[in-house]
Amino acid sequence: MSDWLLRILADLVVILAPLSLVSIGGANTILPEVHRQVVSVRGWMTDAQFADLFALARAAPGPNVLLYSLVGWKVGGVLGALVATLAMSGPSSLLAFASLHAWRRFYDAPWRRPVQAGVAPVAVGLMFASAYTLVGAADTTVVAYAVTAAAAALTLWTRAHPLALLLAAAAVALTGWL
Amino acid sequence: MVSTSQPPLPPAPPSAPAVPLGSLFLGFFELALSSSGGALAPAHRVLVDKRGWLTNREFTEILALCQVLPGPNVVNLAIYVGGRYHGAAGAAAAFAGLLLAPLLVIVPLMVLYAQSGQNELVRGAFRGVAAAAAGLMVATSLKVALPYRHSLRAVLLAALAFAGVSLLHWPLLVVVLVLAPCGVVAAWRGWL
Numbered sequence: 257m258s259d260w261l262l263r264i265l266a267d268l269v270v271i272l273a274p275l276s277l278v279s280i281g282g283a284n285t286i287l288p289e290v291h292r293q294v295v296s297v298r299g300w301m302t303d304a305q306f307a308d309l310f311a312l313a314r315a316a317p318g319p320n321v322l323l324y325s326l327v328g329w330k331v332g333g334v335l336g337a338l339v340a341t342l343a344m345s346g347p348s349s350l351l352a353f354a355s356l357h358a359w360r361r362f363y364d365a366p367w368r369r370p371v372q373a374g375v376a377p378v379a380v381g382l383m384f385a386s387a388y389t390l391v392g393a394a395d396t397t398v399v400a401y402a403v404t405a406a407a408a409a410l411t412l413w414t415r416a417h418p419l420a421l422l423l424a425a426a427a428v429a430l431t432g433w434l
Numbered sequence: 435m436v437s438t439s440q441p442p443l444p445p446a447p448p449s450a451p452a453v454p455l456g457s458l459f460l461g462f463f464e465l466a467l468s469s470s471g472g473a474l475a476p477a478h479r480v481l482v483d484k485r486g487w488l489t490n491r492e493f494t495e496i497l498a499l500c501q502v503l504p505g506p507n508v509v510n511l512a513i514y515v516g517g518r519y520h521g522a523a524g525a526a527a528a529f530a531g532l533l534l535a536p537l538l539v540i541v542p543l544m545v546l547y548a549q550s551g552q553n554e555l556v557r558g559a560f561r562g563v564a565a566a567a568a569g570l571m572v573a574t575s576l577k578v579a580l581p582y583r584h585s586l587r588a589v590l591l592a593a594l595a596f597a598g599v600s601l602l603h604w605p606l607l608v609v610v611l612v613l614a615p616c617g618v619v620a621a622w623r624g625w626l
Contacts (some may be wrong), residue, residue, distance in 0.1 A: 271527055276505060283506045297538075303540050315544060315560040318466050318536035319473040321506040325537055334537075340534050348505025352513045355503055362519070372495045372515050374617030375586040378610060380496030380579045381595025383474065386599045387571040390472055394564035403562060407569025411475075412577070418468050418476055418570055422563050429562025430555065 264332045265339045267298065272324060272343035272358065279348060283321040300331045321345060399433045453487065453519045455527045461485050462512050467539065470563050475506035475570035477575060487515050495577050500552055509533065558621030588626050593616050 271274045275286040287310075294300045301309075309330065313323035321344060328340025362368050395401045405423050410416040428434065443597060454512065461480055468476040474497075481488045500510035516528030547556070582588040591613060598609035620626045 257575055260604035269617065274463070279506070281619040311557075312547065315470055315563045316540055317468070317470055318540050319469055319506055319508050319532065320507060320534060321538060322533070325533075325540070328470055337537055338534075341537060343511050344507060345529070345544040346551045348503070349513050349525070349529055352503050352505055352510040353522065354499070356499065356510075356514045359499065364595070367622075370621035371618050372498070374619070374621035375498040375502075376491075376494045376617075377478055377582055377585075377591040377626070378595045378613045378617055379494055379501055380588075381583060381613075382501055382590035382599060382606070382609075383497070383571075383575040384592065384596045385599040386472065386474065387568065387575045388596070390568035390571050391562075393534075394561070394568040400565040405571065407566040408572040408576075409520045409569075418479065419440060420504055421570065422470050422566050425562035425566030426559040427454055427562070429558045429560075429565075432558070433556065433563055434561050434567065 261332060261335070264336060268328050268336060268340045269333065269343045272340060276344055276347040277351065283319075283323065283344070287323075290327065291339050294327055294331075300327075305330070397434060399428075403428060403434070435586045453485075453524075455523060458519060459517050459527045459531040459535075461487070462528045463535045464514075465508070465512075466532050466536040469508070470567050472567050472571045473495055473506075475567075475574040477508050477511055481511070481515060487519075489579055490578070494581070498614075499576075501606075502614070514563075578618055585626055587620055591620070591626075 271290065275289060279286045291306055295303055295306050306327075309326045310323055313320055313326050322341070324344040325337045325341040331338035332339065351428070357370075391401075391404055395404055407425065408419045410421060411418070463479045465473065465476050468480070477491060482490050482493050496511065496514055500507045500514065503510050509529065512528035512532045513525045516524035516526070519525070520527065521560065579589075579592065583591065595609055595613050598604045598613070599606055617626070
């Protein structure tokens with residue numbers, strides 16, 4: 257392995273692993289900082305290239321956190337993608353494993369029920385906030401709003417497979433109406 | 435890593451008596467492949483509706499914890515579900531299915547896409563996918579909210595969380611740190 261590649265891989269770990277532990281609320285909360293690092297500080301790619309990767313990660317299958325895998329792929333190939341994935345999700349996952357394990361220990365504690373029941377409505381509100389963000393980012397035309405509404409309705413009231421809905425929406429978009 | 439002295443796990447939903455490691459891997463791989471533009475909607479579909487690894491209420495309650503912890507919510511969810519059925523090995527299997535397996539599928543796609551010159555057609559299709567993915571997320575939010583519809587205070591709490599993040603643009607951590615204790619006190623007093 258070349259020194260150059262090793263250095264890139266090490267840089268990916270140095271940038272992503274600490275951010276992993278502060279990414280409360282999900283992968284998008286650290287997006288501005290990663291953007292600053294890879295575009296402004298390291299100059300690995302242009303602003304437009306970063307925006308392309310972001311769009312690609314949103315549209316391609318896989319959780320949105322794979323955006324950081326794409327950044328790794330862009331600078332370090334397949335190995336870069338693997339290292340970026342582990343650096344981005346590894347530390348937070350270890351913390352989650354320990355925390356959720358501790359949480360299970362207190363399953364019978366009298367305070368567990370109220371804590372869980374009290375926090376859940378907040379989680380519901382945050383889900384609506386995510387939905388709101390997605391709608392705001394995706395829907396710029398009346399037809400796009402209609403596609404969103406149709407996808408929501410079909411999910412709620414039919415057994416339509418989500419992939420079928422996504423593909424149908426892509427087909428609608430290809431007609432040029434969106 | 436996970437010894438037999440571990441305290442009893444929370445009762446699994448009756449529909450999922452035993453979940454093999456391979457199923458965990460495949461379940462989360464399926465989840466990953468069916469998530470475009472947001473993983474929570476497919477997470478609910480696969481984990482609650484299809485596989486029965488979590489009940490609807492459990493999904494919401496565990497999600498609350500996963501949202502407060504750092505890391506992508508769906509990855510934390512995978513760690514929880516995998517860990518619950520198989521300890522560290524289960525968490526690793528779920529993690530691999532969710533993140534590492536998609537790399538094998540996505541990286542080649544990316545290379546193809548980069549070579550294709552990123553034409554307008556592909557961009558147009560992306561816009562359609564994003565609009566539908568937003569719709570899936572709206573539907574999932576409504577499904578998850580359904581059990582709370584009879585509690586005016588729970589609805590109010592959810593509305594405040596939404597308003598804080600989406601309308602007032604407060605940091606998520608602030609919203610959670612203010613509202614979660616309110617919710618806990620309300621639940622403790624039996625108001626929720």
